[in-house]
Amino acid sequence: MQVRIHRGAHEIGGNCIEVAAGQDRIVLDLGRPLSAGWDDVVPLPDVSGLAAPDPTFHGVVLSHPHLDHYGLAELLHSDVSVFLGAEAERVLKAAAFFSPISKSPRLAGTLQDKVPLKLGPFTVTPYLTDHSAFDAYSLLVEAAGRRLFYTGDIRGHGRKSRLFDRLVAAARDVDVLLMEGTNVRAEATPAQRTTETDVENDLVNTLASTPGLVAVFSSAQNLDRLVTVFRAARRSGRTLVVDLYTATVATATDRPSIPQPGFEGLAVYVPQRQRRLVADSKEFERVAAVADVRMFPEDLATERGKLAFLGTSSTAAELVDAGGLRDGAVVWSLWEGYLKQPAGTRLRDLLAEAEVPLLHHHTLGTRTRRRSRSARCCLSVSAGRADSLRSDRSVR
Ligand SMILES: [Zn+2]
Structure with missing residues (x-):
């Protein structure tokens, strides 16, 4: 060989x-x-x-x-x-x-x-x-x-x-x-030894100390992280709102252990970019499938103390505009280096201007760029x- x-x-x-x-x-x-x-x-x-x-x-x-x-x-x-x-x-x-x-x-x-x-x-x-x-x-x-x-x-x-x-x-x-x-x-430092369970516990603490919406930005295809955020939301008595991308990927696994529409305590929000994709493709069955559990921008504002959100960072601006992040926080749950790239800089500027705290709850070694x-x-x-x-x- x-x-x-x-x-x-x-x-x-x-x-x-x-x-x-x-x-x-x-x-x-x-x-x-x-x-x-x-x-x-x-x-x-x-x-x-x-x-x-x-x-x-x-x-x-x-x-x-x-x-x-x-x-x-x-x-x-x-x-x-x-x-x-x-x-x-x-x-x-x-x-x-x-x-x-x-x-x-x-x-x-x-x-x-x-x-x-x-x-x-x-x-x-x-x-x-x-x-x-x-x-x-x-x-x-x-x-x-x-x-x-x-x-x-x-x-x-x-x-x-x-x-x-x-x-x-x-x-x-x-x-x-x-x-x-x-x-x-x-040898690893304590930060380098962080596990998914640690991330879950950190999120529970953040949810307990944040009166408004806690928005977690991660990868829609990181389904371990979806489980982690869902468990943290349930332990905190909050409903987890996921974007349509995350909901679609979770449903596609066909695994009853993966949180997806139909789970108690899980709702779906369709961000503007995903609404446009649905409208352009005319695949309206994608939103019809989540109609029973769908939330809208005004819901994210009025219910913000009872919710956690999981989606991609491109949703940040509309969450701010809707008032969802008033008294809230954003959790960055991806490799920290992405925040130094142009899109990351824009996100940090947006959150600083809106006075929304930016926290980090993530494990090392899941994705690194060098x-x-x-x-x-x-x-x-x-x-x-x-x-x-x-x-x-x-x-x-
Ligand atoms: Zn890999």
């Missing part, structure tokens, strides 16, 4: 790992680099079989639905077999209406926990793992008598942290471990260990 890391060895995200057994090959993840701007054209990595048919190439296995792990899949030749979790596919399809970059690739099959997938001489066994992306997997690859374990993005502090222990057990007796390392440290030179490295897996490692920092 041979392994070539085309990207992701010396930067966070943008992962692409080619695994070969003799002439046969597969690719694990096909991410768009986090350092690439939205308008940047990023070519496919130089792997035969991605852009044109090649009988020795047996497919692409995507560990989870984050752009830095699947974002280049839309460039693949239509004959390439692509695999991703079934629920991850549903989440991406639901998200695409609101976020066109969240396109799901056309899949040849779906990943299921501990159900092996045969791709030519390779057996790929997915292990459901704890990550902020829904339906995320680590991947055990077996071929030519060798075993490679690729963790994908992992964490041990989320709502599914028990999966981390299972993963440690599964990764034993492998020849090579390829591991995510966004936040690997010998600029770095691309790198590529190769290793051969033989005699039960990696016997050579070569890194070429100049290759892009």
Whole structure:
């Protein structure tokens, strides 16, 4: 077995790992680099079989639905077999209406926990793992008598942290471990050890000390965080109002454990931008489906002391205009670095002018952006260990 890391060895995200057994090959993840701007054209990595048919190439296995792990899949030749979790596919399809970059690739099959997938001489066994992306997997690859374990993005502090222990057990007796390392440290400060339970408790305290609306800004596809905010709202005796994007993604999971319209204590608000998307597409059934639990701007103002809100930060201005954030607070529940970018600066200015406090309740390691030179490295897996490692920092 041979392994070539085309990207992701010396930067966070943008992962692409080619695994070969003799002439046969597969690719694990096909991410768009986090350092690439939205308008940047990023070519496919130089792997035969991605852009044109090649009988020795047996497919692409995507560990989870984050752009830095699947974002280049839309460039693949239509004959390439692509695999991703079934629920991850549903989440991406639901998200695409609101976020066109969240396109799901056309899949040849779906990943299921501990159900092996045969791709030519390779057996790929997915292990459901704890990550902020829904339906995320680590991947055990077996071929030519060798075993490679690729963790994908992992964490041990989320709502599914028990999966981390299972993963440690599964990764034993492998020849090579390829591991995510966004936040690997010998020792962590208390802030770096924050768990989803800590975020929930912090939110409960904020809800108790805030007379008005508490608006939490997060990613609509971070469903662990939805569970966290919903639990905090219920513990505080408040109704959680989610935006239509969040409600749509939660419903698409078809999981009774994920808070969604129909849950007691959950309502839906349709922000202006999402109203325009519905009007332009004439898909009015999207709002009809939440009519029974829908709230309007005036409700957010009059009921503000009894509500928490979860949505995207683009809703901040209309929450201020509606009077919803009078006596309220905004909780930033994303990577702090986004607040230093232009949209983040605008948000901070808006809240400062409206005299709305901006708080931070988040865990580390769920999403990090860092600029770095691309790198590529190769290793051969033989005699039960990696016997050579070569890194070429100049290759892009
Ligand atoms: Zn990820």
